Amino acid sequence: MEARVKWHENAVFIAESGSGHGIVVDGPAEIGGRNLGPRPMELMLMSVGSCSAVDIVQILKKARQPVSGCEVKVSGERADTDPKVFLKIHLHFIVSGAGLSENHVKRAVQLSAEKYCSASIMLGKAAEITHGYEIVAAD
Numbered sequence: 001m002e003a004r005v006k007w008h009e010n011a012v013f014i015a016e017s018g019s020g021h022g023i024v025v026d027g028p029a030e031i032g033g034r035n036l037g038p039r040p041m042e043l044m045l046m047s048v049g050s051c052s053a054v055d056i057v058q059i060l061k062k063a064r065q066p067v068s069g070c071e072v073k074v075s076g077e078r079a080d081t082d083p084k085v086f087l088k089i090h091l092h093f094i095v096s097g098a099g100l101s102e103n104h105v106k107r108a109v110q111l112s113a114e115k116y117c118s119a120s121i122m123l124g125k126a127a128e129i130t131h132g133y134e135i136v137a138a139d
Helices: 040-062 102-116 118-123
Strands: 003-009 012-017 022-025 067-078 086-097 128-137
Touching (some): 022 040, 040 067, 086 102, 086 118, 102 128
Parallel strands (some): 086 128
Antiparallel strands (some): 012 022
8 A cells, every 4th residue: 555645735745545635734824824725634633534434334334234425524633732642533423324233233343343344443653532423214
């Protein structure tokens, strides 16, 4: 797996994945940023959220659960001093579907957290990671 990050100007960088997908990364105004893209640490939260959400949807589909939506709200608490690493990360999943089994959703969240989500497991070596979920019935 590879990626490339190239400085564009000021605090703007263009990041490109090995699969050819790109994203603009930018810093805050105090370091010359213009708010053209997410901050690097925001990308980490987005990464752990998307990694976990992919797992949960795939696990529920494999269990033949009628999942129709999955959203994850990710919050992170960082250290006050440099390096401002994440100390705590919380992932809250909102899973929707008509007739979803709570046991299946709970198990999917647990399997993602403990076995499948590489991003979560890796960040869990440095930060306390917690998970929650809610189920929304869909028509």
